[in-house]
Amino acid sequence: MKRSLRSRLVPPLVVAAALLVTACETVQTTQGGAVGIDRQQRMMVSAQELDQAATKQYSELLAEQQKKNALNVNAAQVRRVRTISDRLIAQTGVFRPDARNWKWEVNVLTSNEVNAWCMPGGKIAVYTGLIEKLKVTDDELAAVIGHEIAHALREHARERASEQAVAGSLISIGSAIFGVGDLGQQGAQYAYMGLMGLPNSRGHETEADRIGVELAARAGYDPRAAITLWQKMGQAGGSEPPKLLSTHPSSQDRIRDLTVYSERVMPLYKQARR
Template sequence: MCLARSCLPRRGFLTSLAAGGAGLALAPAAGLAQVDVGPPSSMRKLVSAEQLESAAAQQYQQLLAQARTKGALAPDDHPQLRRLRATARRLLPHTPAWNPRASRWQWEVHLIGSRQINAFCMPGGKIAFFTGILDQLALTDDEAAMVMGHEMAHALREHARERIAKTQATGLGLSLGAQLLGLGDVGRLAADLGTQLLSLKFSREDETEADLVGLELAARGAYDPRASVSLWRKMAAVTGNNGLEFLSTHPSGPNRIRDLEANIPKVEGLYEQARRAG
């Protein structure tokens, strides 16, 4: 049974990394970044990372509770969920290189029954996949890893934190900065932030950055970087111009594929090294 469309966030994939939702301890992976995405935006400093991650965790648990009530939350022994969690275990050791706090996040991955072609990773490492993206695109493990790496990259590069900071600064004035730094009505603000996370849209720059960081994460996890191109070709073939939610927040097209193709040679050595290491 699938969740009602109105009950689901606009973007994301989640799956628990261990039975019972236990976190996974990480160790930083060695090696410099091969893709060039530049430094993170300084705007994110206007929003407390800890507060945003706490709000995300609350929203995540509410989503899981809704899915569980409707019988749409995949059990731990679900074959697709087990594949996703195995993928996450291969990617997670490489996340602290992009954000040192990632080694302290309580990463989770869950699978939700829904025909939506969608997935997300909330701040703090809360990942969700919908069955629609796996089934309708018939994703291979390599392609699913590209999706997961992309969504992880949004969290690692703190795109949600940056987007919310810019929204608050533009819509409510920089005076809200004191509240966002934990000096105001924390409870009300946390609820507001959680609500924003469910409708957040990233910029094209954010999406390009997530593509490249996700490409490198997946390559370091021994997933074929060429799958990034086949993924987006499948997406274009299946969705066409139907305006599906995943494409409304993940713009596709020739430029995206060209950017990925240009960066595949930068990470092929990482992929081959990881593959030889087993």
């Protein structure tokens, strides 16, 4: 019996997939630490490329905020954020010795948004809305910043960019081979996000939570503050989206995991407080 045209075209897609996977570099971006992060990652995008893009974007953002008079307006807030950040950054060598040599930058942006982030290479921003609306303690602020630093240490942005590069290439190749058109390609993209994209993002959040509490504990901040922080976040954020469509773990799952891991690193906190 003759094979259909479509079945004869499947091997090129398989070959393309194999080539893309081969092009990926398997790395362990961080050491495990006390929290035991040992998942290997596959990278297709270079770290240097992403760091350069992040540095450029960060500089442009700071320039925009400066024009709006929204950059480092409150000197006391800036001192507070930078003091906490410096203590956390000093602990990053436990996970990545090379992170000590990163060109870290820490700035406070005036905005009502409850947010903070750390770009690849250590470019940190904390929004005043986070500080003022949640009335965060130093321990809670350390939990936020530690979490964001953890994303940079684990190179989660690079990992997501690599996944999207591979997925985008495969979707385009598959669409061309099978002639599914724009609608079929869009459906494939949604399927990718549901099966791979979102779950991986939730996995990244959990890794950042765990590394974040260890950084905080080693820096002398109570790791249990991560629990009260996310409780406040939940109250400020209102109703959550359905769990399967969220890039973040549910508050219940997150608090349960943080309870376990904050207790695991409590000896480090007690040692740092001596």
